[in-house]
Amino acid sequence: MRPKITLKQIAKELDVSISTVSKALRDSPEIGEDTKEKIKAFAKFYNYKPNNIALSLKNRKTKTIGIIIPEIVHHFFTTVISGVEKVANELGYNVLVCLSDNSFDKEVLNMEMLANGSTDGFIMSLAKETMQKGDYHHLVEAINQGMPLVLFDRVIDEITCDKVIIDDVNGAKKAVQHLIDIGCKKIALISTVDYVSVGKLRTKGYKTALKDNFFNVDESLILKIEEMDESEAEIERFLKDKDIDGVFAVNEHFAISAIKAIQENGKKVPDDVSVIGFTDGELSKRFIPSLTTVSQHGTRMGEEAARMLIEKLENTPAEDEKYKTIIVETGLVTRNSTKS
Amino acid sequence: MRPKITLKQIAKELDVSISTVSKALRDSPEIGEDTKEKIKAFAKFYNYKPNNIALSLKNRKTKTIGIIIPEIVHHFFTTVISGVEKVANELGYNVLVCLSDNSFDKEVLNMEMLANGSTDGFIMSLAKETMQKGDYHHLVEAINQGMPLVLFDRVIDEITCDKVIIDDVNGAKKAVQHLIDIGCKKIALISTVDYVSVGKLRTKGYKTALKDNFFNVDESLILKIEEMDESEAEIERFLKDKDIDGVFAVNEHFAISAIKAIQENGKKVPDDVSVIGFTDGELSKRFIPSLTTVSQHGTRMGEEAARMLIEKLENTPAEDEKYKTIIVETGLVTRNSTKS
DNA sequence: CAAAGGCACGAAATCGTTTTCGTGTTGAAA
DNA sequence: TTTCAACACGAAAACGATTTCGTGCCTTTG
Structure with a gap:
């Protein structure tokens, strides 16, 4: 040795x-x-x-960026990490990954661990529990300590910092518009509860699209799911004998559960009912029928976030006053779960 | 501020x-x-x-462990990370994630970056290119520098260190045995090229199971895939008009491609052909028909790896002489892609 | 021949902690 | 009154690197 x-x-x-x-x-x-x-x-x-540690101490910068996400076994977040990693590595940075498990306490703990010199800045997507509580003191703390922060996907208006989001409203609108374009008349929405920002925004896009086309919004066609674990059963119950010809779901899982439910009801996808999901993951591509989805470009989001963070890190704090919000546009990937 | x-x-x-x-x-x-x-x-x-950095410098330990994996957008690796993270966090460690993109050079670079004080030890699964080249000098270097190393999944015999693997041979054997038990007579194997250790081992399990049941091994029923990108087309070509009643694939994607190919051939899964995959991911659960798979327990592997590494880190290097190989047993999850 | 300037190198501070080894003050015992 | 613990605290080294500011010596020039 x-x-x-x-x-x-x-x-x-x-x-x-x-x-x-x-x-x-x-x-x-x-x-x-x-x-x-x-x-x-x-x-x-x-x-x-x-020795990196000695250098870090001397230079007062670690050349590593921390990324805190709610859960890693979620394809979207994985792609984001991949994007962050790519850009970070190119620019000589390391990536420290922490999982909050959607728990507020774990999120705070993680931030505290990393904030004491382990990282130069944060890229994060908030835990569900955090958004529910509305307690953002840990974020404020970090910013006050001079640590740049970039929020992505699950962001909040209350915190002023750089952000990377997708245009949820517009993405949802596009999807619903597509359903309408192919002739759907009664379109159901399967969403999450409103305190998850994306759920709220996509719901808004859904409603806007309907109104734009002079459809009226039927609240009985809207399902808001609280518990991921019971989503499948809930969706089945919700769609049971419902007279619809289109479904817009705010993620892959909901979309697939919807397809299953529809098929169990004796109807066909896409012949009787067209289904569109959100987040273009492995599942959407491989499922049969393959899913038409609003694609989220996680890798791009990660890349943008990393670039923004590193720019903040390497520039003098003089011009630190202005924060940007980058909107990564969504795309509609047409596959076999919708009529053509 | x-x-x-x-x-x-x-x-x-x-x-x-x-x-x-x-x-x-x-x-x-x-x-x-x-x-x-x-x-x-x-x-x-x-x-x-x-300040963590100052502590790290003083104590000569960083309390972070580096994990290097070939790619993160692969559900199995994600679950492993999740397991590592869990145990590491519980024991007060951070996790630095690096991606090798299956490239030998990136793997070496990553290790060098992390080895200069950024981490106390490594958990890694080797890049495909590394296994192909058979160049392991970077691993040897790390070990020589006194950095503990735990290999998982894609391991090699040439390096003496702690390892966490699944019993690939046995898992494959179980799967094929199951196919035989439900009455399959002509079972195809869809595997990867042999220098990927898992491909080799699972192939071995496949052959063993056949021999144990006095079937003879028909090499024309074995497909070895080199390029992930063209796997779908290759599988389709391979299965075209092939007279089989069972397929064992070494991962989810191959299994699903196989199902598609079979269906396009006008046969039914599982009525005409039963299919079993390896790695129990999201895809297997959600696909229709849902896949019978050999489950790999990635989280458990990650947990075991982290525990082993940290134990090495916290114990005196006196008793460092013996290395363990933990074999995480596989399970067979029966779903709808096999007859019952 | 003396002053000046340039070259090649070293001492020491610094980053933020921990830890060992003093050291000055106090109180009590002799 | 002297001596010696005990107590409470400080100085300094150490971790590994960078950087500023000297400094000794040689060469050149007036």
Whole structure:
């Protein structure tokens, strides 16, 4: 076992001072050519690499960014991480991933862990519980401490910071408009409870699209799901014998549960009922029938978020005054769950 | 903006020495009760938290573990991360996630980045390219530097370290045995190329099960896929007009492609052909017909890996001599893609 | 021949902690 | 009154690196 070598050891071995070694390795003109040569050769031979921790302490920056998400076993978040990772790595940053499990307490704990020097900034999507409680003191704290923060997907207006979102309203509108365009008359909405911002916004898009086309909004065609775990049964109950010809669901799972329910009711997708989901994941592509979805471009969101955060990190805090909100546009991917 | 407060600042403010503050906060008996009170109150008020970086430098341990995986948009790896995160957090560790994108160079780069003080140890699954090249110098380096390493899933015999694997051979055997038990006579195998260890092992399990039941191994029923991207077309070509009544695929995607191909051939799953996949992901659960799979328990693997790594980290390197390989057993989840 | 300037290097501070080893003050015992 | 614990606290080194500011020596020039 050969532990890592330090400047001090090189200095002692070569009988020069630590400063000389440091300068030689950074190619300072202060050091004579031959001494440089000698030191560099020695360092290379022993595979010297500066210790990141020491550098972090000295420079007061860690070159790592923390990302806190509600859950990782959710394809959308995974793609976001992938995007963050890509950009971060290109720019010499590491990524610390933390999971809040949708719990407020875990979210706060995670932030506190990371805020004490472990990261230079945060990229996060809020836990469901956090949005429900409306307690954002941990975010405020972080910002006050001078840590840049970029929120994505599940964001809130109360906090002023950089944000990356998709145009939920518009995405939903597009989807519903598409349903209308292909001839649907009675379109159901399967959404989440309103305190999850995306649920609220997509519901708004749904209603707007209906109104734009002079349909009236029938509240009995709207289902708001609280418990993910019971969504399947709830959706089945909701669609039982319902007279509809179109469904817009705010995520893949709801869409698939809807298809199942519809098929169990003896109807066909897409012949009798067209279904559109949100979030273009593996499931949508592979399911039979494959799902027409509003695609969310998670990777792009991650990339944008990382770019914004790093820009804040590398620029002087002088011009830190203005915050941006990037809206990543959605796309409609047409597949086999809708009539053509 | 109120930046983080340090010991030094507390010391100056309260007109005591840094050492006194440090000791007071750690409740040392050396410090008088009243001074302690005063310091603690002050620290609490200003929400003092020791700087992790400084601690890391001092203690020569970062309390973070690095996990390097080939790709994150793969449900199995996601569940592993989730397991690692859980255990790590419980034990006060952070998790640094890096993606190798199945590239050897990126894997090496990532390791070098993290090895210079950023992490105390590694949990990783090797990139496809790495296994293909057979170049493991970066792993050897890390181990030589005294960094514990736990390999999971895609492991190799050449490196001596802790490992977490599933019993691929046995899992495959179980699956094929199940196919045989329900009456299949001609069972196809859809696998990956042999240098991916899991492909090799599952192939072995497949053959063993056949032999155990006195079937003979028909190489024309075995497909080995090199390029993930073209897997769907390849599988379709392979199954075209093939006279089979069972398929064992080494992952979800292959299984689903197989089902599609079979259906396009005018046959029914599971009535005409039974299909079993490997890795129990979202897809398997939600697909119609839902997939009978060999479940891999990614979360458990992650938990075990994290536990092993942290144990190594916290114990004296004296008893470091023995390495364990934990085998997480697989389960067979019976669903609708197989006859009952 | 002396002063000045340049070259090549070293000492020390710094980042924020922890910890070891003093050291000054107080009280009590001799 | 002297001596010695005990007590409460401070100074300084250490972790590993960077950087500012010297400083000694050699060469050149007036």
